[in-house]
């Protein structure tokens with residue numbers, strides 16, 4: 001257990017102070033989360049609704065839970081009362097449903113637009129064209145219970161470091177483009193969520209300010225991981 005804390009502290013020590021570390025605790029039990037929490041980590045990421053709901057109920061209420069996985073519309077209601085950020089908004093319909101559920105609890109839920117930049121078809125997200133189109137269309141401006149805070153992306157799972165770098169660089173440039181076109185006067189649109197255990201250092205050098213690190217903190221996940 002203390003090795004979790006050691007690994008956590010080691011990573012934290014290397015992150016610039018303005019970078020948010022999301023400790024991805026998916027598939028890991030509550031006692032492991034508690035040891036990271038005891039060492040001062042309070043932002044955790046999960047990608048399965050039921051699992052997140054159960055952990056929320058068992059663990060300290062000041063934990064900030066980030067939802068990072070593919071989110072089905074009919075499951076938004078289970079996390080809307082408490083989730084701190086949703087990284088995986090990939091359609092206007094999903095954003096609308098988050099808004100509708102958040103309204104029931106009088107909340108404003110911070111959301112990131114997930115942008116598909118990897119080669120794998122299996123990864124989710126808007127294409128940049130779809131995302132720009134959605135923002136141009138403008139419905140999102142009328143949704144009072146969601147707040148667009150930035151973008152999220154995942155690089156291709158490859159050993160080709162240059163490809164990973166290119167994909168992150170694309171995200172950086174695309175973020176800047178959106179910032180200029182739609183969020184110039186909105187200080188909240190500032191989150192650049194890219195980088196995981198194997199590529200967060202590259203991500204940091206390509207403009208990330210929010211890294212989602214799992215196995216490098218908690219160790220390998222059981223095989224049912226995606």
Ligand SMILES: *Cc1c(COP(=O)(O)O)cnc(C)c1O
Nearest residue numbers: 024047068196197212213214215
């Ligand atoms: C699992 C996951 C992570 C963390 O992956 P590691 O390689 O274990 O750091 C980050 N982001 C998303 C979207 C994930 O599903």
